[in-house]
Amino acid sequence: MKVLVTGGLGYIGSHTVVELYNNGDEVIIIDNLSNSKEEVLDKLETIVGKKIKFYKGDLCDKELVRNIFKENKIDSVIHFAGFKCVPESVQLPLKYYRNNLDTTITLLEVMDEFNVRKIVFSSSATVYGTPEILPLTENCVVGGTTNPYGTTKYFIERIMEDLYISNNNWDITLLRYFNPVGAHKSGLIGENPNGIPNNLMPYVFKVASGELECLNITGNDYDTVDGTGVRDYIHVVDLAYGHVLALKNNKHDEVKIYNLGTGKGTSVLEIVNMFEKVNNITINKRFAPRRIGDIATCYADTKKAKEELGFETKYTLEDMCRDGYNYVLKNK
Numbered sequence: 001m002k003v004l005v006t007g008g009l010g011y012i013g014s015h016t017v018v019e020l021y022n023n024g025d026e027v028i029i030i031d032n033l034s035n036s037k038e039e040v041l042d043k044l045e046t047i048v049g050k051k052i053k054f055y056k057g058d059l060c061d062k063e064l065v066r067n068i069f070k071e072n073k074i075d076s077v078i079h080f081a082g083f084k085c086v087p088e089s090v091q092l093p094l095k096y097y098r099n100n101l102d103t104t105i106t107l108l109e110v111m112d113e114f115n116v117r118k119i120v121f122s123s124s125a126t127v128y129g130t131p132e133i134l135p136l137t138e139n140c141v142v143g144g145t146t147n148p149y150g151t152t153k154y155f156i157e158r159i160m161e162d163l164y165i166s167n168n169n170w171d172i173t174l175l176r177y178f179n180p181v182g183a184h185k186s187g188l189i190g191e192n193p194n195g196i197p198n199n200l201m202p203y204v205f206k207v208a209s210g211e212l213e214c215l216n217i218t219g220n221d222y223d224t225v226d227g228t229g230v231r232d233y234i235h236v237v238d239l240a241y242g243h244v245l246a247l248k249n250n251k252h253d254e255v256k257i258y259n260l261g262t263g264k265g266t267s268v269l270e271i272v273n274m275f276e277k278v279n280n281i282t283i284n285k286r287f288a289p290r291r292i293g294d295i296a297t298c299y300a301d302t303k304k305a306k307e308e309l310g311f312e313t314k315y316t317l318e319d320m321c322r323d324g325y326n327y328v329l330k331n332k
């Protein structure tokens with residue numbers, strides 16, 4: 001299958017490109033490099049052993065998107081491209097609504113023009129807002145989002161559901177990610193954001209490598225096993241393979257929605273202790289006040305993805321801690 005991957009040079013996008021090639025698919029990437037580097041393309045071509053067609057540009061550029069569909073017989077699309085920094089979205093909501101919605105609507109309009117109607121969308125567990133029950137199932141209430149980034153994900157889910165209602169020929173899958181961590185075993189691709197990371201594990205990696213001085217554990221008074229926040233950490237390679245399985249599922253008698261997580265909750269202290277054990281490093285850490293908007297506990301019910309996609313995670317928390325840091329060390 002020929003798959004257009006938007007944001008294909010990004011963290012999850014790049015790992016998904018590898019899994020698509022492992023599955024025998026051919027990939028075309030569009031990426032505007034707003035949160036990725038063009039050198040990732042060379043790394044991907046090294047891993048997959050093939051040249052990969054890459055269009056540097058923005059999904060808001062409708063003529064560019066039309067040209068991509070004119071020049072390539074695209075069978076399906078996986079849509080990752082979008083801004084994803086939660087604190088920035090709170091500071092700059094219009095930037096997030098403009099970008100994440102405009103890019104998506106432009107993509108869908110061009111897909112419609114070229115009668116390409118199979119799309120997998122990179123959604124997020126943030127659409128659940130503060131969980132009312134745990135583990136979270138796909139039937140849980142959505143829309144109680146607590147930041148503009150999460151709200152754009154919710155709005156895009158609604159846009160796609162309304163599109164399906166208007167034309168049942170659309171084959172739409174929404175994948176709700178929990179907390180992706182780790183990297184490809186080669187250490188050639190991974191996540192190492194510039195500056196001060198918002199997310200836990202990239203921050204831990206920077207403290208371990210000496211780039212940052214101390215990890216602030218934001219909140220140790222939650223009603224959890226040890227007072228620190230509990231999340232469902234999933235290896236990015238498992239997450240990427242979930243997209244391959246989603247593309248294989250051709251039924252489209254509804255909009256398909258799946259949680260992609262491990263089904264297990266892990267606290268901050270538990271994953272930091274695991275990181276220290278796996279990498280034989282002691283992390284300089286201190287407890288700090290809760291982050292505004294943070295929730296205590298969030299983890300997935302994974303039954304539906306297992307039953308309908310055959311999705312099962314293979315990698316462990318140890319793998320996530322080892323592989324993620326391996327990438328950082330190889331790309332210092």
Ligand code: WQD
Pocket residue numbers: 084086123124125126177178179180198199200201203215216217218219228229230231268291294
């Ligand atoms: C995890 C835990 C923090 C940083 C984010 C995005 C969400 C989604 C998943 C894309 C929490 C604690 C964190 C730090 C800490 N991404 N923490 N010190 O908040 O679950 O969700 O990733 O869809 O959009 O918001 O992940 O890694 O930021 O936090 O103690 O320096 O680590 O309080 O308990 P989160 P996170």
